[in-house]
Amino acid sequence: MKKLFIILILLSTNAIAGGGSGVPLRDVKWPFDGAFGTVDRTAAQRGYQVYKEVCASCHALEYISYRNLKEIGFSEAEVKAIAAEATVIDGPNDDGDMFERPGRLSDRFVSPFANEKAARAVNGGAYPPNLSLIVKSRPNGANYLYSLLTGYQDAPGSMEMNEGMYYNKYFSGNQIAMAPPLMDEIVEYMDGTHPSVDQMARDVTIFLQWAAEPEMEQRKRMGIKVFAYLIIFTILFYLAKKIIWRDIK
Amino acid sequence: MSQTEYTGVKGWIEERLPIFSFLKHSAEYRAPKNLNYAWNLGSILGIALMIQIITGIVLAMHYTPNSELAFSSVENIMRNVNYGWLIRYTHAVGASMFFFAVYLHILRGLYYGSYKAPREILWWFGIIIFILMMATAFMGYVLPWGQMSFWGATVITNLFSAIPVIGESIVQWLWGGFSVDNPTLNRFFALHFLLPFILLGLVVFHVIALHVNGSNNPTGVEPKTEKDTIPFHPYYTVKDFFGFGIFFIIFAFFLFFEPNYLGHADNYIPADPMVTPAHIVPEWYFLPFYAILRAIPDKLGGVVFMFGSLLILFILPWLDTSKVKSGTFRPLFKVFFWLFTFNFVFLGYLGGKPAEGIYVILSRLSTFYYFAYFLLVLPILGKIENTKALPESIDAAYKGNK
Numbered sequence: 301m302k303k304l305f306i307i308l309i310l311l312s313t314n315a316i317a318g319g320g321s322g323v324p325l326r327d328v329k330w331p332f333d334g335a336f337g338t339v340d341r342t343a344a345q346r347g348y349q350v351y352k353e354v355c356a357s358c359h360a361l362e363y364i365s366y367r368n369l370k371e372i373g374f375s376e377a378e379v380k381a382i383a384a385e386a387t388v389i390d391g392p393n394d395d396g397d398m399f400e401r402p403g404r405l406s407d408r409f410v411s412p413f414a415n416e417k418a419a420r421a422v423n424g425g426a427y428p429p430n431l432s433l434i435v436k437s438r439p440n441g442a443n444y445l446y447s448l449l450t451g452y453q454d455a456p457g458s459m460e461m462n463e464g465m466y467y468n469k470y471f472s473g474n475q476i477a478m479a480p481p482l483m484d485e486i487v488e489y490m491d492g493t494h495p496s497v498d499q500m501a502r503d504v505t506i507f508l509q510w511a512a513e514p515e516m517e518q519r520k521r522m523g524i525k526v527f528a529y530l531i532i533f534t535i536l537f538y539l540a541k542k543i544i545w546r547d548i549k
Numbered sequence: 550m551s552q553t554e555y556t557g558v559k560g561w562i563e564e565r566l567p568i569f570s571f572l573k574h575s576a577e578y579r580a581p582k583n584l585n586y587a588w589n590l591g592s593i594l595g596i597a598l599m600i601q602i603i604t605g606i607v608l609a610m611h612y613t614p615n616s617e618l619a620f621s622s623v624e625n626i627m628r629n630v631n632y633g634w635l636i637r638y639t640h641a642v643g644a645s646m647f648f649f650a651v652y653l654h655i656l657r658g659l660y661y662g663s664y665k666a667p668r669e670i671l672w673w674f675g676i677i678i679f680i681l682m683m684a685t686a687f688m689g690y691v692l693p694w695g696q697m698s699f700w701g702a703t704v705i706t707n708l709f710s711a712i713p714v715i716g717e718s719i720v721q722w723l724w725g726g727f728s729v730d731n732p733t734l735n736r737f738f739a740l741h742f743l744l745p746f747i748l749l750g751l752v753v754f755h756v757i758a759l760h761v762n763g764s765n766n767p768t769g770v771e772p773k774t775e776k777d778t779i780p781f782h783p784y785y786t787v788k789d790f791f792g793f794g795i796f797f798i799i800f801a802f803f804l805f806f807e808p809n810y811l812g813h814a815d816n817y818i819p820a821d822p823m824v825t826p827a828h829i830v831p832e833w834y835f836l837p838f839y840a841i842l843r844a845i846p847d848k849l850g851g852v853v854f855m856f857g858s859l860l861i862l863f864i865l866p867w868l869d870t871s872k873v874k875s876g877t878f879r880p881l882f883k884v885f886f887w888l889f890t891f892n893f894v895f896l897g898y899l900g901g902k903p904a905e906g907i908y909v910i911l912s913r914l915s916t917f918y919y920f921a922y923f924l925l926v927l928p929i930l931g932k933i934e935n936t937k938a939l940p941e942s943i944d945a946a947y948k949g950n951k
Contacts, residue, residue, distance in 0.1 A: 335806055363624045433624070436809060439818035472827075512817075513748075515634040517625070522635075523805025530801055534794025541787045548582060548779060549948070 323469055325350045325443040328502070332509055335524065338517055339510045341373035346489055347507025348372065351431070352495075353487045358419070358428040358478075360411035364511055367405040372510055379405060382474045386410045386522075426477035435505070442509050444470065449501035454479040458461040515529065552561045573762070579778035580785055581766035583947045587661075588764060588785075589792030590654040596793060597647040598752065602745050604640040605689075612692065614738035619694035620819040638753060638808040644686050646800050648834035651679060660886055662874030663765040669866045672759035678751050683835065685744040688737040689821025690832055695816030700829045702729045702737070706848045708842070711849040728822065741782040768946045770939055777943035836900030837893050841919065843904045844912035854916065861923050868923050870931025878937040882930055889922045 325428050348369065351361065366383035370376065386403035388410060393399055403410065409432075413419035420427050435441035447470040455467035457475075465475040482497045510516070516548040553570070555563040564567045604681050611630050613622035626633035649900050653676070658664055664672035691702045700879060706723050710716040725732030770833065772778050779785075811833060815826050831839050845851035861868075896915045902908045940946035 312828055363574060363621070363628055368555075432950045437814050439814045441814065519634065519638075519808070523801060526801050526805060527798070530794060530798050533799060534791060537791040537794055541791050544783050544787050548784065 307346070325440055325465070325470060326447040327443055328446055328505075330442055330506070330509070332506070332516060335520055340374060341504045342491065342504055342509050343503050344372040345374065345507075346491070346493060346500075347503035347505070348374075349489070350482075350487055350504040351507055354481050354500075355431060355504065355505060358423060360413070360428075360430045361409040361432045361511060362411065362430045363432040364409050364514075365405070366403060366407055366409065368514060371514060383407060389405055424477055428478070430477075431508055432511045435509045437512075442505050445508060446501050446505045448476075448480055449504070458482060557829055565600055575673065576782065578718070578760065578781045579772075580764050580781050581943050582779045582784075583766050583768065583943050583950070584764060584785070585767050586788075586792065587653070587657040587859065588766075589931065590650050590657060591759075592789040592798045593650050593792055594647070594654060595752065596796070596906060597643060597650055597744070598748060600643045601640060601647060604643065605742070605745065605856075608640055609742060612738075613693070616694060616734050616820070619692060619734060622823075622889050623693045625715070629738060634869060634949070637803075638804050640735065641812060642800065642803045642808055644689065645803070645832070645834065646796070647684070649799075650766065650796065651682065652834075658765075659889075661765055661767060661877045662769055662869065662871070662896045664862075665769075665869065665874050666866065667762045668758070668765060668945055671755060671762075672866060673863060674755040674758055676859070678748060678755060680808050680859055681748055681751065683838075685741060685748065686832065688741040688744070691734065691737045692741060693816060694820045695863050696818045696820055696824070696826050697813045697816040699729060699820035700826055701831055704824060704829055705831070706733070706779065708852050711850070711852045734788070766943060767875060767877060768940055768943055769878070770946070773942055774944070828836055830901055833897065836898075837896035838900070839911045840896040840900035842914045843900075844909070844916040854920075858916075858919060861920070865923060865927075869927040870929075871927075871934065871936070872931070873936045873939065878939055879930075879934055880937065881934045884924045885930065886920060887916070892922075923948045 313485055331338060331343070366386075369379045369382060374382070383403035384403055386407065386409075387400050388403045388407050389398055390401050391398035395413075411430075413422075416427055429437075435445060440443045448468060451468045451470040453467055453469055455461050457469070459474070461467060462475055465477060466479055467474055468476045482500050484497055485495050487495050487500065493499060513519075553563045553567075555569050558570055597726055598675060608626065611626045611633065613619055613623065623637070626637050628634075630636075647839045658672065658675070687701070687705060692696045706720055706729065710720045712719060721727060723733070724730065725736060763778070766772075813830065828837070838855050838858060842855040845854050869890075871879060871882070873879055889911055892915050896912070896919065899908055899912045901917060904912070940949065
């Protein structure tokens with residue numbers, strides 16, 4: 301009976317609601333899925349490259365610091381080089397002036413726009429969201445992101461598109477202000493992987509999944525240990541209960 | 550000065566503060582021998598409250614209750630504070646687990662008639678704890694200042710505007726302004742920090758009231774002789790620890806593998822007063838009451854029914870006219886009870902659906918049954934039902950079950 305309750309209660313939450321457009325999302329078997337899921341580091345590094353060369357011109361990655369990139373397998377020297385490419389506004393200095401300097405490991409990713417208004421001004425009124433939480437802030441986020449990136453099509457003849465909008469099968473309302481960001485070979489992968497739209501969409505999803513949940517691997521590994529501990533704990537107390545209760549007639 | 554059985558230093562202290570007789574009471578406390586696993590929930594709830602308080606205090610050390618900073622301070626906890634993700638997920642999942650256990654605890658009470666004489670005051674304290682828990686959880690959900698935090702707070706505080714004449718003023722007073730904003734966040738943080746300690750105090754009274762007459766039990770027959778009861782320690786302490794294990798396993802599953810399953814994706818979008826989410830839905834544990842609120846076509850009516858659905862529990866001991874406490878011996882009651890339980894879960898399902906079409910009609914029917922159970926079924930059933938014969942004693946029932 302209790303099991304039934306748990307199931308009913310879980311069903312009664314709408315946490316499992318699908319994406320905005322009502323079209324079922326493309327369902328990918330991700331390497332980060334499941335209790336033993338891990339971050340595929342080479343894919344995440346390729347995904348970082350896609351983010352940097354394609355997404356970063358409009359989308360911020362607000363809560364990530366350059367030093368965090370070490371977690372997906374970049375070496376310290378590589379990350380230092382990545383950080384140094386960014387221009388950080390720091391200050392005020394002793395003269396009271398703000399100044400520019402190259403980025404350091406401890407800096408947050410520099411956002412492409414100074415503020416939301418500036419972002420909207422050059423994007424036809426649309427605001428490119430911060431991507432560091434994008435996978436967590438959409439239901440079924442990883443599949444949604446992957447579907448969206450691969451979901452651009454020609455608008456059906458019956459549909460009247462607003463100016464500057466693009467048809468996307470998976471976007472709520474099907475009209476999205478973001479131009480199709482990916483096309484075959486828009487980036488050149490160092491490791492020789494063919495940069496198809498599908499491949500890049502997968503890689504950048506893996507990267508942004510890590511960005512949304514950088515603790516995921518540690519959390520799941522700890523979860524396995526905690527589970528093992530709790531099962532032993534519970535069995536021991538069950539046996540202790542049996543033994544202690546033996547004399548109750 | 551009163552005489553005690555203690556002498557020397559112990560006697561001196563005991564006369565001034567009866568700490569030793571309290572310890573003696575705790576050590577010798579007895580409980581009916583036939584309690585089933587539904588009676589594990591009380592101690593599980595005690596643990597759940599402690600988990601919330603301890604994780605909550607640590608979170609408060611890192612959190613910033615300011616509308617400009619709250620969201621990023623939570624992200625800072627998740628990303629940069631050592632094991633911050635563990636603390637925050639424990640707190641967030643812990644709230645769900647707390648409600649899950651409290652609902653089962655209340656259903657246990659409803660089924661076995663634990664609210665009946667001589668435990669009415671114990672029951673009242675339970676209801677007050679439940680209502681205060683809901684207020685605490687609601688304010689806690691506002692603190693991350695995501696989209697659902699902001700809009701949930703807007704919807705729920707707006708309920709008070711349904712009060713005639715003074716409603717609007719009350720809402721502005723609650724907000725500390727003309728919309729949900731920084732002052733609202735500040736006071737919700739202060740209250741969210743305070744209320745758990747008030748809850749703790751109420752739990753003390755709940756337990757004191759419990760210890761006066763002892764636990765109810767699956768037969769609903771009160772203990773008569775020493776043979777009906779066993780010492781709480783070690784029998785129920787060891788059984789409680791087994792229960793904790795089961796509770797923690799369910800807890801750990803969500804905490805480590807699906808920490809966001811019970812929440813809303815929208816709450817990872819920072820609050821934006823200019824953008825309303827497509828569906829504003831409260832946390833799952835509020836959904837049955839949310840469904841009742843929306844089932845009534847009138848705003849004030851909805852608010853009255855929603856609060857009424859909780860307040861009606863206070864008079865339940867007198868609405869249920871049956872002399873038999875336990876549902877085990879009430880064949881008709883059982884049918885209505887399980888229907889009530891199913892109906893309540895169904896209300897939760899409806900609360901998560903948009904208020905349109907068939908869902909509105911179903912919500913009204915479900916709301917009707919929720920109230921009918923208390924106002925029609927229980928008063929009438931007690932008069933007409935043929936109950937089964939009660940066991941002579943707890944001991945007899947226990948031996949019979951063996």
